Amino acid sequence: MVDTGHIALILCFIAAVYTALASAWGARSGSHAFTASARNGLLVVAVLYTLAMAAMLYAFMSKDFSLRIVTEHASRDLPAVYAFSALYADKAGSVLFWGWLLSLFAAVLALQKYNSYKQITPCAISILAVILAFFLALVTIVVNVFEENPYPPVDGFGLNPLLQNVGMLIHPPLLYLGFAGFTVVFAFVMAALIVRRPGMEWIGGIRRWTLFAWCVLGIGNLVGMWWSYIELGWGGYWAWDPVENAGLMPWLLGTAFLHSVAMLRKRHYLHTWGLALIIVTFIFVLLSPFITHGGIESPLHGFYASNYPPYILGAIVVTLVGSVVLLYARHRDFGKEDKPLSPISREGAFLLTNVIFLVLVFLIITGVILPRIVEGLGGSEIALERDYFDWSCGPVMLFLVFFMGVCSTLRWRKASLKSIGWNLLYTLFPAVIIAIAVLISGIGNWYALAALVCGFPLFTIMREWLLGTRARRRATGGYYAGAFLRLIGSNRPRYGGFIVHIGIILITLGVIGSSFYGLEGMETLDIGEEMTVGKYELSYDALDMREGSSKVSAVASLSISRDGKLIDTVRPEYNYWFSWMEPFAEVAVRTTPAEDLFVSLSWTSFEPGDESATFRVLVNPLIVWMWVGGGFLLLGGLVAFWPDRKRQSGSEAGVT
Amino acid sequence: MTVPLGILLGLIAAIFIAYPFFRSRAKSVSGDEALDEELEKRIRALRKGRSEAAEDVVDKVCPSCGARCDSRDKFCSECGASLST
Numbered sequence: 001m002v003d004t005g006h007i008a009l010i011l012c013f014i015a016a017v018y019t020a021l022a023s024a025w026g027a028r029s030g031s032h033a034f035t036a037s038a039r040n041g042l043l044v045v046a047v048l049y050t051l052a053m054a055a056m057l058y059a060f061m062s063k064d065f066s067l068r069i070v071t072e073h074a075s076r077d078l079p080a081v082y083a084f085s086a087l088y089a090d091k092a093g094s095v096l097f098w099g100w101l102l103s104l105f106a107a108v109l110a111l112q113k114y115n116s117y118k119q120i121t122p123c124a125i126s127i128l129a130v131i132l133a134f135f136l137a138l139v140t141i142v143v144n145v146f147e148e149n150p151y152p153p154v155d156g157f158g159l160n161p162l163l164q165n166v167g168m169l170i171h172p173p174l175l176y177l178g179f180a181g182f183t184v185v186f187a188f189v190m191a192a193l194i195v196r197r198p199g200m201e202w203i204g205g206i207r208r209w210t211l212f213a214w215c216v217l218g219i220g221n222l223v224g225m226w227w228s229y230i231e232l233g234w235g236g237y238w239a240w241d242p243v244e245n246a247g248l249m250p251w252l253l254g255t256a257f258l259h260s261v262a263m264l265r266k267r268h269y270l271h272t273w274g275l276a277l278i279i280v281t282f283i284f285v286l287l288s289p290f291i292t293h294g295g296i297e298s299p300l301h302g303f304y305a306s307n308y309p310p311y312i313l314g315a316i317v318v319t320l321v322g323s324v325v326l327l328y329a330r331h332r333d334f335g336k337e338d339k340p341l342s343p344i345s346r347e348g349a350f351l352l353t354n355v356i357f358l359v360l361v362f363l364i365i366t367g368v369i370l371p372r373i374v375e376g377l378g379g380s381e382i383a384l385e386r387d388y389f390d391w392s393c394g395p396v397m398l399f400l401v402f403f404m405g406v407c408s409t410l411r412w413r414k415a416s417l418k419s420i421g422w423n424l425l426y427t428l429f430p431a432v433i434i435a436i437a438v439l440i441s442g443i444g445n446w447y448a449l450a451a452l453v454c455g456f457p458l459f460t461i462m463r464e465w466l467l468g469t470r471a472r473r474r475a476t477g478g479y480y481a482g483a484f485l486r487l488i489g490s491n492r493p494r495y496g497g498f499i500v501h502i503g504i505i506l507i508t509l510g511v512i513g514s515s516f517y518g519l520e521g522m523e524t525l526d527i528g529e530e531m532t533v534g535k536y537e538l539s540y541d542a543l544d545m546r547e548g549s550s551k552v553s554a555v556a557s558l559s560i561s562r563d564g565k566l567i568d569t570v571r572p573e574y575n576y577w578f579s580w581m582e583p584f585a586e587v588a589v590r591t592t593p594a595e596d597l598f599v600s601l602s603w604t605s606f607e608p609g610d611e612s613a614t615f616r617v618l619v620n621p622l623i624v625w626m627w628v629g630g631g632f633l634l635l636g637g638l639v640a641f642w643p644d645r646k647r648q649s650g651s652e653a654g655v656t
Numbered sequence: 657m658t659v660p661l662g663i664l665l666g667l668i669a670a671i672f673i674a675y676p677f678f679r680s681r682a683k684s685v686s687g688d689e690a691l692d693e694e695l696e697k698r699i700r701a702l703r704k705g706r707s708e709a710a711e712d713v714v715d716k717v718c719p720s721c722g723a724r725c726d727s728r729d730k731f732c733s734e735c736g737a738s739l740s741t
Contacts, residue, residue: 007662015669030696036676044669051665119700412718 002067005055006146012048012103013136015041016129023126027119027195035122039110042125045132046107053100056093056145057083066152069093069145075158075579077550085168086159091293091303092138092145094172098289099135101173102180106132109184109209117205123191124184131183134315142307158550158579167227174220175247179285181213182254186282189275190323193330200271200334203264207493208641210261210278214254215637221247222507222630233585233600235520235618237626240389242296242368246288249361253281256357259350262493267412269347271334272327277354279323284361286316296372341414349407356400363392390515398453401508404501405431405457408464426463431455446516454505461498488639496640503632506625513595513622522602524614533617536597537561541569543604543611551575553586554604556613560590560597572601572615595621 019041026034056069060083065071073086073093088094106128113121139145162168188206224247225237238244260274290296295309340347367384409415409423435452439445465484472490473483488495521533525540532538541557554574560567573586590597596619603614718732718739729739 003658004661004665007658007665011662011666011669015673018673032696033677033679036679037673040676041673044673048665048669118696 001055001058002064002146002148005052005059006144008048008051008055009136009140009146012045012052013133013140015044015048016133016136019045020126020129020133023122023129027122027126027191035125038122038125038129039114042103042110042129043107045129046103049100049103053096056087056096060086063156065154065156066148068147068149071149071153071156073156073159075156075550078156078159079164081169082159082164084173085163088172088176089159089163090145091306091308092143094176094292094303095135095289095308096139096145097173098176098179099132099139101176102128102135102183103132105180105184106187109188113188113205117202119195120188120191120197120202120205123194124187127187127190128184131187134311138308138311142311158577161551161575161577161580161584162231165227165231167223167231171220171224171227174216174223175288178213178217178220178254179250179288181209181216182250182278182281182285185209185213186278186285186323189278190326193275193326196330196333200264200268203261203274207261207265208643210254210258211637211641214251214258215634215641217247217251217254218633218637219630221251222627222633226627226630229598229623230587230589233587233602233616235518235587235598235600235616235620237514237623240364240367240386242291245364245368246284246291249364250281250284250288252357252361252364253277253284256354257281259353263347263350267340267347268335268338269340270351271337272331273351273354275327279320279327280358282323283316283320286312286319290316291368296368340412344410344417344420345414346407346410346412349403349410353400353403353407356396356403360393360396360400363396364389367392398449398508401504402453402456404504405460408457408460408498408501423460423463427459428456430459444517446512450509450512454508457501458505461501464498465495492642492644493640496636496638496642499636499639500633501636503629503634503636506629506632508629510622510624510626510629513625514620517621519619520617522614522616524603524612526612531615531617533597534619535562536617536619537564538599538615538617540613540615543613545606550579551577552606554601554606554613556601556604556615558588558599558615570597570599572599574601574604574613576606591624593624595619596623 019038022034022041023038025031026036026038058064059067059070060074061080063070063074063076063078065074069087069090069092073089074083078086084097086093088097106125109128110121110125113124117124185206188209192202221244224244228239229235229237257274257277260270260277263269264271264274290309290312293303293306293308293312295313342348367388371384405427409420409427411419431452434455435448438451439448465487468487469480469484472487473480476483476486519534521531523531525531527540527542530537530539537560539559539561541559544555544557546553546555552575554576555571556573558570558572560570568590570588570590572588574583575586576583585600585602587598587600589599598618598620600616601613602616604610604612732739
């Protein structure tokens with residue numbers, strides 16, 4: 001089976017190279033035979049790649065220690081469900097996995113757009129095949145992912161216990177899905193530029209691909225935050241680590257591009273700017289593996305001693321130079337722009353939003369690479385602390401959330417000051433009143449700011465929905481609920497976007513609550529002793545020792561009381577893993593809408609007769625709303641993604 | 657086992673990839689390919705002209721908010737204003 005996978009991967013590489021050449025020739029000469037052959041080539045790549053992946057997964061599940069990758073990341077007691085995690089825990093395995101997703105996406109694009117975009121698709125297939133050939137070269141030529149052990153061991157080293165979590169089954173695949181999605185969008189845009197497709201109507205062909213990539217990348221980042229929160233034991237979810245930032249930056253740029261796509265489709269405005277954004281987004285997609293593979297050192301996580309960074313850096317330079325030259329050469333082909341009549345318009349607001357997103361990414365990338373530049377110039381080793389990111393990016397992010405309230409209400413071309421005035425009266429005014437009330441009541445200054453920043457866009461959305469639903473009901477009758485659903489269905493991209501905005505508002509609330517009003521306590525207790533954190537009293541009741549084949553677990557029982565009344569019991573764990581020869585905490589979290597009680601068993605001696613244990617307890621207000629906000633992000637993405645039959649048949653198919 | 661398997665997989669892939677060449681050769685014997693090429697060229701030319709005029713033909717611009725709407729829309733999808741004028 002391993003041999004089959006290895007052969008399939010080599011054939012896959014050959015097929016990808018052929019596809020790139022045949023498709024390029026087909027697009028240039030207009031030869032049907034070559035373009036059809038290249039399309040088949042891409043399907044062959046997807047099938048062979050899937051075969052190689054199946055062989056690799058089989059090797060992990062059957063614990064075939066004749067393979068280096070299985071020996072290094074699996075062990076006999078590793079549950080089969082973590083075969084995926086073990087695969088992308090490896091440097092070459094992660095590239096293999098990403099490339100596989102890309103091969104599937106490329107095949108879908110080839111089948112989906114072959115007949116509707118006959119000029120663009122062959123060229124897009126060629127670009128995707130080049131990128132796939134690059135990925136395949138990394139896992140076959142640079143490093144052989146199917147490398148065999150000359151002397152297979154009886155057991156492997158095992159998977160890092162921190163990665164044996166459901167979050168890790170979801171988080172990396174979602175990030176890779178997002179990256180692969182943006183790669184398809186980039187290839188399609190570059191192809192449209194190469195074949196000199198006049199006008200911009202083709203941009204509708206990639207709107208849903210962009211939305212999909214953006215949505216899964218956003219959810220992927222959130223799942224990563226959730227994993228960090230419940231698995232790493234430090235009680236936080238974001239450390240501004242370079243690897244975390246590597247996933248966040250493409251998402252921020254993708255958000256800017258998504259707003260530009262709306263501007264391109266609705267108003268045919270800022271063509272060059274919009275297309276430049278997808279180039280930058282893809283560059284940051286490539287920057288992500290560069291950082292993850294140690295191109296920029298991460299103190300928390302990432303791969304070490306990887307061979308890939310020089311190759312990825314080369315790909316970044318080639319992509320950047322090639323795409324910028326192409327965009328410059330073609331920027332006069334886009335035709336007349338439909339400029340707004342006033343900067344106070346939705347176009348103006350979207351442009352400002354885009355600029356703010358770019359500023360945000362600039363601040364983050366500066367924090368990531370500045371220490372390396374200083375070191376490279378012979379300066380001392382520095383690291384920009386969390387404070388730099390919090391105090392530079394935090395205010396910009398808050399302004400972005402506040403500004404969502406402005407964007408939604410402005411009309412295209414020119415907004416009248418009268419309508420802006422009415423909107424502000426119904427949206428900003430109540431938000432200011434609530435913020436002042438919170439300030440006066442002494443709940444907290446940051447909560448007052450949250451009321452203003454989150455309240456304004458929330459009231460704006462509510463007002464838009466209310467007015468729209470009322471108008472629909474007047475026109476068609478029936479119930480308000482039905483009118484509301486018809487309103488959503490009438491313009492899914494717009495109203496799906498509103499749902500996403502609600503998700504962002506909830507995430508902002510969670511961030512503000514947990515960042516500024518969290519409480520923390522850490523104490524070493526003996527059985528029967530108590531500790532107090534905020535309004536909670538925790539009583540240490542018992543410590544159970546459980547020995548398994550791969551670890552010994554210390555499970556503590558703590559009774560939680562509030563105002564003298566018992567409300568719950570939690571059981572945090574402290575596990576000593578034999579294969580890793582170190583302990584890992586398994587936290588217990590008690591979640592309510594108002595706050596989380598986070599209990600981590602940070603130390604116990606494992607000595608018989610010694611039951612003392614150190615507990616780290618945190619109270620994190622509003623944090624659950626971050627995960628609820630993620631749900632809204634997904635729901636809004638689905639609403640906007642859902643195909644609109646009328647527009648598809650009338651616009652997309654009609655134009656192409 | 658490895659070598660025959662590789663040859664078999666490679667052969668299947670090569671036949672699938674090369675199939676369009678045999679198909680187009682068979683078509684070209686009957687003159688279909690030349691006709692296809694000619695039709696494609698004409699479609700490309702028509703499409704080019706059409707997309708240049710697409711802004712006027714396909715879209716309507718809302719008189720109230722300026723959003724581009726589908727030509728068959730009766731009301732603006734952005735602001736709800738009537739497009740029937």
